[in-house]
Amino acid sequence: MVSGMRPSGALHLGHYHGVLKNWLALQQETDCLFFAADWHALTTHYENPGQTGELTLEMVIDWLAVGIDPEQATIFVQSHVPEHAELHLLLSMITPLGWLERVPTYKDQQEKLKERDLATYGFLGYPVLQGADILIYHGSRVPVGEDQVAHVELTREIARRFNHLFGREPDLAERVSAILKNLDPQAGADYHRLRQCHQEQGDAEALATARRWIDEYPGLSTPDRDRLRAHLEGGARQILTEPAALLTRSARLPGMDGQKMSKSYGNTIALREPLDQVAQKLRTMPTDPARVRRTDPGEPTRCPVWALHQVYSDAETQAWVQEGCRSAGIGCVECKKPLMEAVTAELEPIQARARELSADRGQVEAILAAGSDKARALAGETMHEVRRVMGLRSR
Structure with a gap:
């Protein structure tokens, strides 16, 4: 199982509940490779290359702090395994241009990030690099949300085309x-x-x-x-494994303004944010707009705070919130207190572990070096066979 994440800034609770909790479960079940996708970060943020290295290290510290275990999973940096780039180059030779232009996120991202110059080959071709990231390790499953299924399907098409072209051996x-x-x-x-x-x-x-x-x-x-x-x-040999999308369950965590938690909206709670700031953000989070006075009854389904209760609170607390809100038996500040306690309890051990890792960055660098060596060995096996069937001379 292969999955990566772009180093684009401080990780927040949306990342934790949407991605990292799935990784924590998967590392217990199967062989996992988790990589910091620093080359992918450059496809949209190439004008600030000096930040990428530091953001990569900080992101990996967050992974380790939440419990991603280098004894159970291979953790590495994409650019430390140059075989990814070589396979990307070779796959780009056989990938039709029309396939890339049809990727749903291509025009969507250009529209959303119109302030950036994305008329580059790197941005158009990043799905091929993403495909190389998966195919080089024979990843059979790729954990994705529904918006990424099209990318996995493109990877399957590229693998199928490659196998059709180069998988038929006369002997x-x-x-x-x-x-x-x-x-x-x-x-x-x-x-x-x-x-x-x-x-x-x-x-x-x-x-x-x-x-x-x-x-x-x-x-x-x-x-x-x-x-x-x-x-x-009676067919072609499967040199590159066609991966399947593994649809992951992810909590859609609301941000402090009720929209989806996202750095682009400025509504996040970072994993390493000071706890007093976390409490203040939750305390001032907007509630049901129809509940103007303390004595007004409210409706939890109209309140973004209720969505957080569905993630953090047990059944008893949720029942207390619903009854108390609808009857005006509790106020909004009172309703938020269990959330502040639950979020603090979740973040305290993560932040303590992150402080330890930040104080010993050599340990983090050693984990990445060992993971990159292991990843390179696996990638090298694939590339040896890819070069052979494409008629390239061995080194």
């Missing part, structure tokens, strides 16, 4: 025979029997059984599994 049968000779004789016989049933009789169950056998047989390398699948199904 595939000979390569498969060599693979099977190194396996248990009975295993080879089973493979040939299942392949024959599938190709001659259209036996769907035989195909499913053979696929499981290929996936589960111990000791096979990824290229060998790919060749066996291609030989089984």
Whole structure:
């Protein structure tokens, strides 16, 4: 599983509940690679390159402070793995221009960021770089929100086109025979029997059984599994894995003005914001506009504070808020007190850990160096095969 985040400023509670909590769960379930997408940041903020390095380090400190664990996940910086750029270049050779111009966010972002000059190749081609980020690690799942599904689908199309162009090996049968000779004789016989049933009789169950056998047989390398699948199904070998979008559950956290929490709206609570400022922001957060006086009954569904209660408060507190607001039994300041306590309790350990990491940046740099070395080793395996099938000379 592969996912990245642009270093564009201080992380806030919207990032924590919308992205990082999903990462915390995923690192427990599967092999994860999390990277700081500093090259992606330059596609829209290339005029301020001096800030990118410091923002990257600060962002990684926030990741570690919330619990992203380098013992469970590979954490690295995109630009420290130059193989990403090489694969991006090679994929750009085969990606039709029309595919990029149809990406839904292309014109949308140009409109939203009209104060920036985004008439650049880097901005047009960033979905190809995003595809390279995923494909270079054979990422089978990509955690995204609904607005990013189109990007994953484009990555699938690029991988499919690449495999169609470069995945047909004239000596595939000979390569498969060599693979099977190194396996248990009975295993080879089973493979040939299942392949024959599938190709001659259209036996769907035989195909499913053979696929499981290929996936589960111990000791096979990824290229060998790919060749066996291609030989089984009579098609091109899958050199680059087509990823699937993993739609993640994310809380749409309201900002202090009721809109979605976003740096562009200036309505955030940063993960490392002083707690007295956090309390003040919550205390002055707007409420139901129809509730002018303390004695006026309110309606929680019209109040942005209620949306925060749905994230932070238990069922008992939520029931207390609904009944008290609608009956005017509690005031708005009283309603906000449980939120201030819950948000403070959430941020205190994160901020304590961030202070420790900020005081020992060498530890953070060491984590990134180790993660980048591991990522480069994985990326190098993919690039060796990509160069080979594209007819490029080995180094």
